[in-house]
Amino acid sequence: MSIFKKHAFICSSGKTCPTQGSVEIMQEMKNMISDLGLKQQIRINKAGCMGQCGDGPIMVVYPEAVWYANVQLADVAIIVHQHLIAGEPIERLYYHPKQEK
Amino acid sequence: MSIFKKHAFICSSGKTCPTQGSVEIMQEMKNMISDLGLKQQIRINKAGCMGQCGDGPIMVVYPEAVWYANVQLADVAIIVHQHLIAGEPIERLYYHPKQEK
Secondary structure, eight states, rough: OSSSSEEEEEEEESSSGGTTHHHHHHHHHHHHHHHHTTTEEEEEEEOOOOTTTSHHHHHHEETEEEEEEEEHHHHHGHHHIIIIIIIIOOGGGBBBOSSSO | OOOOOEEEEEEEESGGGGGGGGHHHHHHHHHHHHTTTTTTEEEEEEOOOOOOOOOSSSSETTTTTTOOSSOGGGGHHHHIIIITTOOOOOOBOOOSSOOOO
């Protein structure tokens, strides 16, 4: 029942990520997907706090459950092209939780 | 790199879902998971519009990408116990998009 091939959620209303630039990053990623005409297949979504505060901006891409931490504006293009379009996650941006959950 | 066994997103800041009770449903589901002591494994998350307006409250559960439409407060317990905990999605609540995306 997959509606989107890739569904990315970016914390944009939590307490810390928005102070680290997450809203701008989400908007830039959203614009890029829109400009590429991929809105029906790839959804960039606002999300509330995802419980990983301090390592933001945090995002997660489903259905593969790939988490990225400290995402910067300069990372948006590679995430879009290499991961969301080409399907190859970016290892150097992986989120490494401080403790096993 | 899965952080949560189940990660549910409920549209709670879009234009229509909140007028259909989505915020109350999200809060009730969040409270139930918290009361059950399952916050580390199961995350109930606020989300912005997921592009399926009119069939709300809309929610999606990842990593399995199961979408539910018209979720009601009375459905919260079965979603939590049968799907999020026991792993069996609730077919009668499935979202059926009006057109193939």
